[in-house]
C-alpha cells in the first residue's frame with residue numbers, strides 16, 4: 001500500500017496521532033539526560049515495566065554484589081563480617097545513603113524492619129514525645145484513604161496508648177486539626193490515585209495546631225524531592241522496594257528528626273538500639289541518635305542488596321528524576337487521551353503537577369480484563385480492585401517511547417475488550 005492510498009488516520013500516515021506521538025517520544029528520549037540509566041537495570045525491550053511503584057526493577061550489578069556478600073563475607077569471613085564487612089553499622093550507613101534522596105541531613109535515618117513495623121514505632125514514639133508535655137492533646141489523626149497497613153497499625157497504636165483514633169480524609173485535614181491534635185499520620189502520595197499531598201503545608205498546619213507530623217513516604221522516596229529537614233517533618237518512614245529498587249521485601253527506613261532524637265522512646269527497644277549492645281545489660285539504655293530506631297539483628301542479605309541498588313543514584317539528583325517523572329506522566333496522559341476510545345477510562349491522578357506523584361491511575365469499568373490483557377501484551381502495570389489501572393513511572397528506567405507504547409496498547413486493548421455497559425459510568429475527564 002502506497003503512502004498516497006492511506007487515510008489521514010492510518011497509523012503510518014504523516015499526520016496520524018500514532019506517528020506524531022511516536023516521533024515526539026523519540027525526540028523526548030533523545031533529549032533525556034537520564035536515558036543512559038536504563039542500561040543499569042535488568043530489563044528486556046519486549047516489556048514496558050510500569051510497576052516500579054510496586055516493585056522496582058533489579059539493578060544489573062546487584063546479583064554480583066550479593067554473590068560476594070554470600071560467598072565471601074558470609075561463606076569465608078563468617079562472623080568476622082559483622083565488623084570487617086560493616087554489617088553491624090549497615091542500618092545507619094544505608095540510612096545516610098537514603099537521606100539526601102528525601103532531603104535529610106546525616107544521622108537521622110536508620111534502615112530496618114518493614115514499613116508497617118516502622119509505622120508502629122513512629123506513631124507510638126510520637127505519642128510518647130507529646131504525652132508528658134500535654135496529656136489533653138490526645139487525638140491520633142490518620143489519613144482515611146491510607147494504604148491499609150498504616151490504618152490497621154494506627155488503630156492498634158491508638159488502643160495501646162489509650163488515645164482516640166480519628167480517620168480524616170486528607171482534603172478535610174485542616175478543619176480537623178485543633179487543640180486535641182497529638183499526632184497526624186499521612187501518606188505523601190496516595191497509593192491508589194497517585195495524588196501527592198502537600199507535605200510542607202500539612203506539616204506546618206499540624207505544628208501550628210501543636211501536634212507532630214508523621215509521613216509515609218513509600219510512594220515518594222526516590223520519586224520526587226521530599227524535603228524532610230526543610231519542612232520540619234517530625235518522623236517519617238517508607239519502603240525501599242519501590243522507587244529505591246531495593247528488592248522484594250527490602251527493609252524500610254525510619255527518619256527521626258535530630259531535635260526529637262534525645263526523647264525518641266521506641267516502643268520496640270531491642271538490643272541493637274541499646275547504647276552498649278554487647279554489655280548484655282538487663283536494663284535498657286537507648287543509644288544516641290536515630291540508632292534508637294533499630295530493633296533486632298539486621299537482615300543483612302536484603303539490606304546489602306539495597307545498599308548495592310542505591311549505586312544507581314550516583315550522579316543523579318532527585319530533582320532531575322522529578323522533572324522527568326512529570327514530563328513522562330504528562331506525556332502518557334496525553335497519549336491516553338489520543339488513543340483510548342472516549343468514555344472508557346478516566347484519570348484519577350491530578351493534572352496539577354503539585355498534586356501528582358509518579359504514577360497514573362485510570363478508572364476503567366473493565367479494569368481486571370484490561371490489565372490482564374495488557375500484561376499479556378508486555379505492558380506491566382497493576383490493578384487495584386475493583387476498577388483502577390495503575391501505571392508507575394520510574395524515570396531511571398522508563399522512557400517516553402515506553403509511555404507512548406503503553407498508551408497505544410491500552411487503546412488497542414480497550415477497543416478489543418467490550419465495554420461493560422453501553423453508557424459507561426466513567427466519563428472522560
Ligand SMILES: Cc1ncc(COP(=O)(O)O)c(C=O)c1O
Nearest residue numbers: 114115116147149191216218239
Ligand atoms: C503507602 C504504603 N505504606 C505501606 C506499605 C506496605 O508496608 P510494608 O512494607 O510493611 O509491607 C505500602 C506497600 O505498598 C504502601 O504503599
